[in-house]
Amino acid sequence: MxxxxxxxxxxxxxxxxxxxxxxxxxxxxxxxxxxxxxxxxxxxxxxxxxxxxxxxxxxxxxxxxxxxxxxxxxxxxxxxxxxxxxxxxxxxxxxxxxxxxxxxxxxxxxxxxxxxxxxxxxxxxxxxxxxxxxxxxxxxxxxxxxxxxxxxxxxxxxxxxxxxxxxxxxxxxxxxxxxxxxxxxxxxxxxxxxxxxCGHGGKRVHNIVNSLYIEPEKLEEIVLxxxxxxxxxxxxEVKYEEYLTEDADIVLVSYGITARIAKTAVRNARKKGIKVGLFRPITLYPFPSKQLNELADKAKCFLSVEMNMGQMVNDIKIAIDCKKKVYHYGRTGGMIPSPEEILAKIEEISGGNA
Amino acid sequence: MNSLYELAKEKVTVISGPYGSGKTNIAVNLAMSIAKNGKKSRIADLDIVNPYFRSADNEKMLNDLGVQTMIPIFANTNVDIPALPPNYHLLFTGEGFSVADVGGDGDGAAVLGLSHDDYVEAGYKMYFVYNRYRYITAEPEGALEVLEEIKRASGLEFHGIINNSNLGAETTEETIINAIPYAEKLSEIANLPLLLTTCPDWLDVENTVKITDITKKLF
The missing domain is CATH 3.40.50.970 (Thiamin diphosphate (ThDP)-binding fold, Pyr/PP domains)
Structure with a gap:
């Protein structure tokens, strides 16, 4: 340290x-x-x-x-x-x-x-x-x-x-x-x-860095x-973090700064007796699909929390093979969600009103 | 010094120092302290360079305490241009005491140079906020460079150093005590008195002045 x-x-x-x-x-x-x-x-x-x-x-x-x-x-x-x-x-x-x-x-x-x-x-x-x-x-x-x-x-x-x-x-x-x-x-x-x-010094064939290919067969080969x-x-190389997901009915999925706000909401929901957890993807590509899929066998539903209109929702649905419902809560346009707003959404889902 | 209020010796108190040293926190706490001592108090947000984290964030709380706020009309919007508050002149002409929260380098302090004569005529004291734990300006020599830069851009003189060394939410008694020799070193090489050392209000450290953290909480 x-x-x-x-x-x-x-x-x-x-x-x-x-x-x-x-x-x-x-x-x-x-x-x-x-x-x-x-x-x-x-x-x-x-x-x-x-x-x-x-x-x-x-x-x-x-x-x-x-x-x-x-x-x-x-x-x-x-x-x-x-x-x-x-x-x-x-x-x-x-x-x-x-x-x-x-x-x-x-x-x-x-x-x-x-x-x-x-x-x-x-x-x-x-x-x-x-x-x-x-x-x-x-x-x-x-x-x-x-x-x-x-x-x-x-x-x-x-x-x-x-x-x-x-x-x-x-x-x-x-x-x-x-x-x-x-x-x-x-x-x-x-x-x-x-x-x-970086200079072949007359000792090797020169390297070429290029993204143009004359023959489609060659380009396909390169892409493959x-x-x-x-x-x-x-x-x-998938990286992620889990918080209280072990027994969670509702799993929040959130990344970056929003995940920290979501974590506070999870803590507050737990105090109210709602079984909530947080799954935080650290690599957004590659997306932690396998890990989310495993969680979908235990959890009842997922809640994506983002500062956008729900862009990660489809990635979660694909990851879990649509086994469970995926909700979304987000703010957009430069607005930041508060822990209280997220908690309100959790309560709405937990009460069956979402 | 036992209270920030003792800093308010002239019509205008200018709070300056490197970005992230805690200027806004000190300026807001000082304006609150003046109001609590029964004097007319006002604060001008002159940090026209940085569009985030500014005294404008505390407008409502300050107004409720009776502190008059002078805030650029574009603060906290998406208009990212340097602009002064429309009632800026009250800084020099208003009753009681004024506090100016000024951006933290030569560019930020250019706003002071613009009104140099007004500060001199109204009477001012300018203080340098030091945080031992801010990267780049952590060492007294690095902080002194910024101090000189602000002096050059403003044409104004500093009258003392406020030691605001902290690690945000991770500040401990040790954090504060370990930083004091560095603040003393800055005081020595800058040839300015070390006026006070601050301490967050959740800690008790001898010979420090307690301040409240007014930063917006996101989580």
């Missing part, structure tokens, strides 16, 4: 990235992730790295593509509208099998929306960060402390599976301050980056190989 210090979520993402050996940040300012870019701008030059404010989000993500091609650890960050702009570049990165970390400190949408916290980019992050058959790993930390560990894990996963990894945060998590201890994350074995374009990797990821 090191010494604890107070940090904003945005600052902790930046610090954790630097500590994970990331020396390159490319971004474009947007609220509510600005402290992250500001931190990088102040710290990177002092610590042997580079922080560059690009002319746009599109430029920034393409700089990430270029840097990642060399095998370097690289990160970019933005908030909802900026992530949409990066979409094309992210697809190219997926199609080029490049590792990198992309941070989305979500705000209300659609469109320019607002600057207050939201989770309404869940579907975008987990289903279609870019066009084409492909995925990015999506991690959803729920505290500043968890950010400190998951950012390092994001870089490792990206390197191991050669794909982009998104840290899906939100305005509240980015802005709030909590004590954090950057204790060393268990080291993982990172495969050698023999694909990187990629999906074999996704299968391994789904088998080995």
């Amino acid at each position: 090191g010494e604890k210090l107070l940090m904003k979520g945005n600052e902790a993402i930046a610090e954790a990235a630097i500590r994970s050996g990331c020396k390159l940040f490319f971004g474009y300012p947007i609220t509510p992730q600005t402290e992250l870019a500001e931190y990088m701008a102040k710290q990177m030059p002092k610590r042997g790295g580079l922080s560059l404010q690009a002319e746009s989000e599109i430029a920034a993500i393409n700089m990430v593509l270029g840097a990642a091609s060399t095998g370097a650890r690289v990160i970019t960050s933005s908030s909802s509208p900026g992530i949409s702009l990066k979409s094309e570049g992210i697809s190219y990165i997926i199609g080029s099998d490049l590792p990198c970390v992309i941070v989305n400190v979500q705000r209300g949408g659609p469109g320019l929306g607002g600057i207050q916290p939201a989770q309404s980019d869940y579907n975008q992050a987990t289903k279609a960060l870019g066009h084409g058959d492909g995925h990015a790993i999506v991690l959803a930390p729920n505290s500043v402390q968890e950010i400190a560990t998951l950012v390092g894990e994001a870089f490792d996963l990206a390197d191991i599976y050669r794909m982009p990894c998104m840290i899906l945060a939100d305005g509240a998590l980015g802005q709030m301050m909590e004590p954090v201890d950057f204790e060393a994350k268990p080291a993982r074995e990172i495969p050698e980056k023999d694909w990187a374009c 190989e990629r999906f074999e990797r996704y299968k391994k990821l789904e088998e080995n």
Whole structure:
């Protein structure tokens, strides 16, 4: 255990990235992730790295593509509208099998929306960060402390599976301050980056990083190989947390900051004698489907709690083969649900009125 | 000092310091303390850079205590632009005592430079809030850099240091006591008196001033 210090979520993402050996940040300012870019701008030059404010989000993500091609650890960050702009570049990165970390400190949408916290980019992050058959790993930390560990894990996963990894945060998590201890994350074995374009020195055939294929047969082959990797990821890298689910009739499913509000609601419901538990997916892709399916054999129903209109509901239904009913409670547009509102929904379901 | 109220020596008390040092908490507690001592009290939210966590969050509670609030009309909305409260001038002309909650670096403090002469004419004291547990500004030398930056941007002088070292909800007696030598070091290198050390109201630590945590609770 090191010494604890107070940090904003945005600052902790930046610090954790630097500590994970990331020396390159490319971004474009947007609220509510600005402290992250500001931190990088102040710290990177002092610590042997580079922080560059690009002319746009599109430029920034393409700089990430270029840097990642060399095998370097690289990160970019933005908030909802900026992530949409990066979409094309992210697809190219997926199609080029490049590792990198992309941070989305979500705000209300659609469109320019607002600057207050939201989770309404869940579907975008987990289903279609870019066009084409492909995925990015999506991690959803729920505290500043968890950010400190998951950012390092994001870089490792990206390197191991050669794909982009998104840290899906939100305005509240980015802005709030909590004590954090950057204790060393268990080291993982990172495969050698023999694909990187970092100079062949006349000693080997040059590497090519590319997402364009002339023959459809070749492209299909590449996509199929990629999906074999996704299968391994789904088998080995699912992360989740359970709280009082053992005997729960109603299982709340919630991620990120909302899971902490839901946890308070679970505690308060238990005091009233309602058997409630909380299942918190930490990896949103790969989604903890198997674990939820097992819970569905014991629980009576599920309640998805999110800061959106119910984007995770279908993932839960698919995970549990529609064995039980899935309810939803959410706020949207930058509004944050309160523990009392969630408890009211739990009581409604428990009383058979939902 | 035994109470924050003793900080209110001039018409305007400016509370400044690095982002996350606890400026807003100190400013709100000070404005409440002035009102509780039977004096006219008002607070201006001049943290025009950061759109989250600001004194505007406590408007209703402050008004109920009789504290007049001067809050930018766009605070807590989706309008992310720096704007001053429309009744800003009351800071200098209003009856009793005023508290200014100012953003935490050279950019945030530029708002002070804008009205430099008004502060000098009305009479002011400016205090630097220090938190030993804030990353980057944890060391006295790092905090001093920000202090100098605020001085340059505002053209105003600091009159003392408020040691507000805390770890949020994880603050213990040890947290507070261990930070005191660092606050003393800052006092020495900044050549400013260390006026007081704060303590959250759920703890009892000797020779500290109790303050209430007014941060919005999400869960």
